[in-house]
Amino acid sequence: MTPKPKKITKTASTASSTANTVTQDFKEAYRLALKSYKEQVSSDARLKLIDIFCAFLVVIAGVQTLFMALIRDTFPFNAFLSGFIICVGQFVLLISLRLQVQEPFEGVPKNRAFGEFVIASLILHFTTLHFIN
Amino acid sequence: MVTTGKSTIAESAKTPVLTGKSSLVRWVQTVLTFTIFLAIFGAAVSSRLFSVIRFESIIHEFDPWFNFRATKYLVTHSFLEFLNWFDDRTWYPLGRVTGGTLYPGLMTTSGAVWHLLKRIGLPVDIRNVCVMFAPAFSGITALATYHFTKEIKDSGAGLLAAAFMAIVPGYISRSVAGSYDNEAIAITLLMVTFMFWIKAQKTGSILHATLTALFYFYMVSAWGGYVFITNLIPLHIFILILMGRYNAKLYSAYTTWYAIGTLASMQIPFVGFLPIRSNDHMAALGVFGLLQLVAFGHFVKTKVSSDKFRVVMIVSLALILVVGVAALFALTYFGFIAPWTGRFYSLWDTNYAKIHIPIIASVSEHQPVAWPAFFFDTHFLIWLFPAGVFLLFLDLKDEHVFVIVYSVLCSYFAGVMIRLMLTLTPVICVAAAVALSKIFDVYLDFSHTMKNKKVNVSNLVSRLLVSSTFIFYLVLFVFHCTWVNKMAYSSPSVVLPSTTYDGRTVLIDDFREAYYWLRLNTEEDAKIASWWDYGYQIGGMADRTTLVDNNTWNNTHIALVGKAMASPEEKSYEILKQLDADYVLVIFGGLLGFSGDDVNKFLWMVRISEGIWPDEINERNYFSATGEYRVDSSASQTMKECLMYKMSYQGYPELFGGQGIDKVRGQTILPSDVLPLDYFEEVFTSENWLVRLYQLKKEDSEGRSLKDAGDYERSTTKSNKKKNFKKPDLDLRV
Numbered sequence: 100m101t102p103k104p105k106k107i108t109k110t111a112s113t114a115s116s117t118a119n120t121v122t123q124d125f126k127e128a129y130r131l132a133l134k135s136y137k138e139q140v141s142s143d144a145r146l147k148l149i150d151i152f153c154a155f156l157v158v159i160a161g162v163q164t165l166f167m168a169l170i171r172d173t174f175p176f177n178a179f180l181s182g183f184i185i186c187v188g189q190f191v192l193l194i195s196l197r198l199q200v201q202e203p204f205e206g207v208p209k210n211r212a213f214g215e216f217v218i219a220s221l222i223l224h225f226t227t228l229h230f231i232n
Numbered sequence: 233m234v235t236t237g238k239s240t241i242a243e244s245a246k247t248p249v250l251t252g253k254s255s256l257v258r259w260v261q262t263v264l265t266f267t268i269f270l271a272i273f274g275a276a277v278s279s280r281l282f283s284v285i286r287f288e289s290i291i292h293e294f295d296p297w298f299n300f301r302a303t304k305y306l307v308t309h310s311f312l313e314f315l316n317w318f319d320d321r322t323w324y325p326l327g328r329v330t331g332g333t334l335y336p337g338l339m340t341t342s343g344a345v346w347h348l349l350k351r352i353g354l355p356v357d358i359r360n361v362c363v364m365f366a367p368a369f370s371g372i373t374a375l376a377t378y379h380f381t382k383e384i385k386d387s388g389a390g391l392l393a394a395a396f397m398a399i400v401p402g403y404i405s406r407s408v409a410g411s412y413d414n415e416a417i418a419i420t421l422l423m424v425t426f427m428f429w430i431k432a433q434k435t436g437s438i439l440h441a442t443l444t445a446l447f448y449f450y451m452v453s454a455w456g457g458y459v460f461i462t463n464l465i466p467l468h469i470f471i472l473i474l475m476g477r478y479n480a481k482l483y484s485a486y487t488t489w490y491a492i493g494t495l496a497s498m499q500i501p502f503v504g505f506l507p508i509r510s511n512d513h514m515a516a517l518g519v520f521g522l523l524q525l526v527a528f529g530h531f532v533k534t535k536v537s538s539d540k541f542r543v544v545m546i547v548s549l550a551l552i553l554v555v556g557v558a559a560l561f562a563l564t565y566f567g568f569i570a571p572w573t574g575r576f577y578s579l580w581d582t583n584y585a586k587i588h589i590p591i592i593a594s595v596s597e598h599q600p601v602a603w604p605a606f607f608f609d610t611h612f613l614i615w616l617f618p619a620g621v622f623l624l625f626l627d628l629k630d631e632h633v634f635v636i637v638y639s640v641l642c643s644y645f646a647g648v649m650i651r652l653m654l655t656l657t658p659v660i661c662v663a664a665a666v667a668l669s670k671i672f673d674v675y676l677d678f679s680h681t682m683k684n685k686k687v688n689v690s691n692l693v694s695r696l697l698v699s700s701t702f703i704f705y706l707v708l709f710v711f712h713c714t715w716v717n718k719m720a721y722s723s724p725s726v727v728l729p730s731t732t733y734d735g736r737t738v739l740i741d742d743f744r745e746a747y748y749w750l751r752l753n754t755e756e757d758a759k760i761a762s763w764w765d766y767g768y769q770i771g772g773m774a775d776r777t778t779l780v781d782n783n784t785w786n787n788t789h790i791a792l793v794g795k796a797m798a799s800p801e802e803k804s805y806e807i808l809k810q811l812d813a814d815y816v817l818v819i820f821g822g823l824l825g826f827s828g829d830d831v832n833k834f835l836w837m838v839r840i841s842e843g844i845w846p847d848e849i850n851e852r853n854y855f856s857a858t859g860e861y862r863v864d865s866s867a868s869q870t871m872k873e874c875l876m877y878k879m880s881y882q883g884y885p886e887l888f889g890g891q892g893i894d895k896v897r898g899q900t901i902l903p904s905d906v907l908p909l910d911y912f913e914e915v916f917t918s919e920n921w922l923v924r925l926y927q928l929k930k931e932d933s934e935g936r937s938l939k940d941a942g943d944y945e946r947s948t949t950k951s952n953k954k955k956n957f958k959k960p961d962l963d964l965r966v
Contacts, residue, residue, distance in 0.1 A: 121547060128536045128544050135535045138361050174503065183497065188491030194527070195438055204436040204481055215438040219488055222442055225578030 139201075149197045153190055160186035181230040188223045192216055268391055269378075273371040279714065280367035282722035284409045287739070289363045292724040294765060294782050297772035300362050302330065303339045307346055307358050314339070315501065321777045322767065324759050325790060325812060332501040334787065337454025338417050341365075366407035367415035374398040376423035377661060378646050383430045384624070384631055385666050393665035396709075397423075401716040402609035402657035407723055415654055418455030423658055425451055425461055426638075430631045432489065436481025440460035441488035448489065449496035452503055459512050460588070460655060464641065465489065466519035468634045473526055475814035477630060483527045490520045514560060525552060540585050555603075601650040608655060608720075609950075611712045612705050613664035620663030623670055639663055667701065675699045726769070728826065741823065746817070746923035747773035754815065761808055762817035762835060763797065763830055770817070779811055791844040794837035797830075797876040798849055801941060804875040805911040808928055816912060816926045820880045823887075823921040825895035831863060831894065834876050864899040872907060879926055880907045882914060887921075910942030 140147050163182050168180060199212040207215070283292070291300045306314045312649055317331035346361045378395040382390035397403060406415040417852045420444040425447040432440035452458040469486050472478065494507045494516070507513045529548070606614050621639050624632040639659045646656040675698040723729060728740040750760065751774045759777045760770050767781020780790045796807040808816065822828030835851070842849045853870040863877065885892035885903040892901035909926075916925040932941045 112820065121543060124540045124543050128532055128540065131535045132532045136531075150608075177498075180498070180505070180508070184491065184495045188495060189492050191487035192438065195436075195488055198480040198484060199436075202480065204484075206435050207437050211437065217444070219438045219442040222446070223492055223495065226492065226499065230495065230499060 143200070145200055146197060149193050149200070153193050156186045156190045156193075160190075175232075178231050181227045185223060185227040189220065192219055192223070240274060265387070265391070269375070269394070269506035271399045272374050272391075272394050274372055275395070276370040277367045279399050279717050280370060280404060280408045281803060282408065282718050283411075283724060284363065286718075286722055286729075287724050287727055288408055289360060290724050291359070291362060291412055291513060291725060291772070292408070292410040292726065293413075294768050295414075296362075296410070298768040298782065299338055299412050299414070300359070301768075301772045302334060303342050303362055304358060306339050306343045311340070315441065322771055322781050322783070323786065324779050326789065328783065328784065328785070333783070335414055335452075335456065335500070337421075337450060337452075337453050338365075338412070338414050340453075341417060342412075362412040363410045364409050366413075368411050369417055369420045370398065370403070372408050373403070373420040373423050373658075376420065377426050377658060380423060380427040380430060381662050381665055383427070383434060384635060385669060389665045389669035392664050392669050396665055397658060399710065399713040399717075400610055400613065400657055400661055401713055401721060402653055402660070404713075404717050405609065405721045406654050408717070410724055412583075415457075418451060418457060418470045419654060419658065421447055421451040421454055422457075422461065422655070423429040426634075428764075429465060429489070430634060431515035432485040433482060433634070433904040434631060436484045438484055438488050441485045442492055444485075444489045445492035445496060448493040449499070452497040452633050453500050457655065458497070461506075462513055463621060464634075464638060466516045467641075469523065470515075470519050470636055471633055472630055473638060475633070478526050478530060480527075480530075482630075483523055486523055487520060490516060511560075511564065516558075518556060521556070522552075584885065598651065600648055601646055601653060606646075606652065608716065610657065610660050610664075611709050613660050613709075614662035616667045617660045618663075620665070623667055624663070633661060635662060644784060669671050671702060672699065674869055675702075726773075728824075730824075740920055740922065742824075742918035742920050742922035743769065744773060746916060746918045746925060748897060749918075750774035750776055750815070750925070753916075758814045760815045760817055761793060761796065761811065761813040763793065763819075763833060765833070766817060766819065781814060787840070788844055794841035795845060797834070797837050798841055798854070800873040800876050801875050801878065801909065801911045802937075805928065805938070814928060815915070816875075816879065816928070818876065818879045818924050818926075820921055820924055821882070821896050822884065822892070822901075824893040827896050829880075829896065829922075830876060831880050835861065837876070862899065863894060863897055863901065865902055865905055867905070875912075878907060878909050879912070879924060882924075883908055884921075908942060910945065911938045 141148060160183055163179060163186070167173060167179055193216075196212060196216045200209065201205065203209050203212065246927060268374075272788045291297055302314075305317060309317075315331045315336070315764075317329075318327060319330040320327045322328050342358075342361050342365050346356065347357050349361070350354050369738075374394040374397045378387075378390040378394035380390075381393035391880055403419060406413060407419070424443055428440055428447060431437070432444050448458070448461060451461060453915040466485070469482060472482060494513075497507055498505065499502055509518070525548075528547055529541075532544075536544070543569065559668075610617075617639070620824075621636055624635055639656075642652065642656040642659055645652040678692075678695065726743050728742075730738050730740050732738055747770065750758075750770070754776060757777060759779065760774070761779050762770060764780040764784060765784055767778040767783075770776055770778050780793050784790060792807060792811070796804040796811075799807070819826075819829045820831065821827060822831070835854070838851050838854055842851055853868060854861070854874070856866045856868055856871075858866075860866075861870070863881070867877070881901050883906075884894075885901050885906060890903060894901055911929055912926040913929055914924065916929045917923070929938055932938055934941070936944070
């Protein structure tokens with residue numbers, strides 16, 4: 100988030116005071132969001148677990164991309180794609196589950212949401228296995 | 233059929249009235265709904281059977297013949313062999329990687345049905361499975377439309393929409409028995425996917441989103457039109473975000489669909505890496521990314537005061553938009569993402585295809601639609617459609633936005649390309665059903681009048697008048713649909729119906745006659761040169777190798793055949809010899825008055841080959857001096873010398889004893905117009921001269937060019953005639 104305000108100060112043609120307030124706003128938003136996030140996670144262990152899993156997936160996806168960049172080759176492209184997309188897919192599924200754990204949707208109880216998450220993950224994994232050869 | 237349809241619609245109109253709470257009423261409702269569905273299913277299937285009853289159980293038109301051939305290959309070989317199928321009997325001498333360049337959904341489904349029927353002890357011929365495929369699936373489409381509309385309004389509107397969908401000509405045009413094309417299954421899958429999407433978007437359920445993704449995958453495997461879904465769903469989400477209606481349900485529905493759907497769609501060999509490479513799919517990816525940011529922003533928004541958040545949001549959004557668009561341009565520029573395809577441009581600029589890709593413009597399906605076609609295909613639904621969209625605007629729930637976006641986009645696309653009428657039809661049915669059921673909700677509700685002892689006469693009369701008018705329209709709709717289905721959409725176009733002078737109907741069966749002749753009288757590896765339209769039929773019915781077919785994957789190869797048709801015969805002979813062709817097939821409708829023949833398609837052959845060899849072929853040369861497209865004495869010399877002209881009219885004036893009348897173009901052909909044919913010889917002409925087959929002559933045994941040989945032959949026959957004339961003199965002398 101922090102590098103963004105710098106760009107703004109360059110592009111904004113108006114007085115630098117507005118740019119300063121924008122930077123201030125960003126800082127405050129960042130601080131508040133972080134604070135409430137910490138509160139949220141410490142109150143519910145399941146959220147913590149989901150978030151650790153999410154962070155793990157981001158790391159795995161990053162490692163794969165880095166590896167691809169290092170060997171300068173995309174050769175088994177389907178393998179890379181399936182490895183990368185399953186990280187993204189599992190990530191969004193986890194976030195969807197997280198949203199429902201926080202605040203269940205109308206007509207979808209928490210237990211059912213978890214069951215649906217498991218089914219969707221299985222389908223995702225099956226497709227990936229098929230694609231990865 | 234007519235009575236079923238009528239009762240269906242009348243009954244379905246009544247159901248919204250029955251909203252009582254008692255168990256008896258509910259039971260009656262269930263039974264009624266079930267009966268109505270049986271009736272709808274019956275109407276859907278039976279109205280598609282006209283083609284079988286009036287003609288026979290036969291595969292229609294062109295593309296279905298390929299699908300049929302592929303299905304036959306699938307049921308006689310294993311699935312893996314099917315996916316790895318390299319077809320050396322088409323696109324000779326190139327061949328076609330058929331397994332990797334087709335959408336296998338249709339064939340695998342009918343193959344599965346065939347195996348299932350065999351397993352339960354019903355050994356049905358695969359041809360019958362293919363012929364009855366589309367009617368069977370139309371019933372499922374009606375069911376999906378019901379559930380879709382139920383989510384939009386209520387079950388009353390759902391039943392109406394299902395009934396409309398079952399018999400509306402716009403859909404039947406592509407799903408009569410025998411029309412074994414990708415669209416037959418694709419519209420079903422389109423509606424099922426949309427139905428699950430609406431449910432997923434409404435409930436936020438991961439399961440529904442997963443099902444959407446699975447049916448999306450099925451759709452990708454069945455039809456190239458899946459790109460429509462790929463863009464419509466993100467557009468729906470994007471508009472909802474712009475309207476400020478983001479919620480967590482949208483996130484879970486869309487991201488689940490996109491992640492699983494994209495990964496699954498890449499399993500189809502023909503699609504491959506397109507979903508991340510081509511620009512057509514980038515909107516979905518963009519919205520996916522946007523949604524992550526919006527979700528994050530939403531989280532921040534709940535923590536920060538609103539006016540500060542506003543500033544933060546606007547600034548970040550502008551930044552992201554600039555970076556995103558720049559990245560897209562950069563990636564396209566450096567070739568990581570394929571630019572938009574020609575078909576895409578031709579959607580926006582209707583002249584694009586005509587100028588840049590004549591092969592796309594030459595297909596009649598890609599022409600803009602004529603306005604009467606809208607009424608012809610949907611009857612009174614077309615004017616209920618805007619009313620329905622307006623009613624949805626009044627309500628404007630999230631799912632209504634979907635229908636509105638769908639209808640606006642498809643109305644435009646259907647105006648550009650006639651084949652996209654097919655994707656518009658479902659939304660017309662849904663919107664019209666919403667409008668009509670709203671009318672019935674208000675005017676068919678007599679409960680108020682029954683309760684009150686005092687009868688308000690004017691109120692009652694107005695209610696009766698409005699509802700009876702609309703019921704009358706419904707009845708009229710059924711008659712219109714039946715009539716259109718019977719008259720316009722049930723012709724297999726392999727067999728042509730015709731009426732004799734005394735009014736009897738006769739079937740013109742020249743195509744099959746000629747193809748069967750080919751099958752029996754030519755070597756098994758004979759190569760047939762014809763315009764690409766007939767490639768699939770020759771492959772399917774005559775089982776002979778073709779040079780080009782309806783797949784049109786190689787423009788140059790098609791242009792080469794077009795050049796052969798448009799050149800003088802010496803050149804054509806050379807080209808066709810190089811291509812190793814043995815026979816040339818032309819379709820000639822002059823005697824019959826069949827306007828879709830090769831002489832009428834000829835200008836496209838000229839245009840397509842002109843695109844590749846502009847210095848050899850010039851469209852202007854084929855017009856007469858006054859700039860008209862003529863085939864009689866005033867035709868240009870180039871026209872008269874070209875192979876297509878010679879082959880079409882060879883021996884035609886003699887048939888009439890000197891003055892041949894071309895019934896399609898209404899022009900008179902004189903014997904002097906038709907120049908002799910030296911390099912080819914006629915081997916077969918069908919009963920009504922519709923199909924003419926020529927064989928390439930063998931090279932002359934004395935080493936002359938075939939033209940010299942022909943000239944010599946003609947001069948000797950002339951002198952022979954003279955000799956014969958003089959013979960008596962000689963006899964006398966001896």
